[in-house]
Amino acid sequence: MTDEPSDLPDSSRISxxxxxYISKEDLSEDFIRASGPGGQNVNKVSTAVQLRFNLAGNETLPQDIKSRAARLAGSRLTLNGEIVLRADRYRTRERNREDALERLLELLRKSTERQKPRKATRPTLASKKRRLEAKKQRGNIKKMRGRAGRQDD
Incomplete structure (x- = not known):
């Protein structure tokens, strides 16, 4: 799907x-007021960015990458299939916009990596013996915690 030449110009896509790549048409941003300290600037200027990426409607990413991205997004994924990122770390709109976009791209880059399947292994005989010996020692320590003068038989 992405190996073919695209009819999108380079200016309307993000690598x-x-x-x-993703299309800029799949992104939308809203500017909202930031929370936290900042004095009057926080109350007057909407510098925080809420970036929305339409994952479900995206046509440039393969389905396996989309499903991994959805799993990585977790609670940031809406029921409509959009990933919503809020950035209010900086005092300017432009820095917050760049921060939100970079965090989205990092999430998408992580979703392009396939995890190696875990190979099932069994504990060695020596590790089993060490575990049982440690349990016996711990049990003996606990057994010694009885009242003074009490006789165990």
């Missing part, structure tokens, strides 16, 4: 990796 995720060297093979994958």
């Amino acid at each position: 995720v990796t060297d093979r994958f």
Whole structure:
């Protein structure tokens, strides 16, 4: 899907990796007031950015990457299939806009990496013996915690 030449101009797409990109049409931003300290500036100027990426409607990413991105997004994924990121770390709109976009691209880059399947292993005989010996020692320590003068039989 992404290996074919696209009819999108370079200015309307954002590169995720060297093979994958997203369209700027899948992004929308809203500017909202930031929370926290900042004096009058916080109350007057909407510098925080709420970036929305339409993951469900995206046509440039393969389905397996979309499903991994949805899993990585967690609670930031809406029921409509949008990833919503809020950035209010900086005092200016432009810095917050760049921060939100970079965090989205980082999430998408992580979703392009496939995890290696875990190989099931069994504990060695020596590790089993060490574990049981440690349990016996711990049990003996606890057994010694009885009242003074009490006789165990």
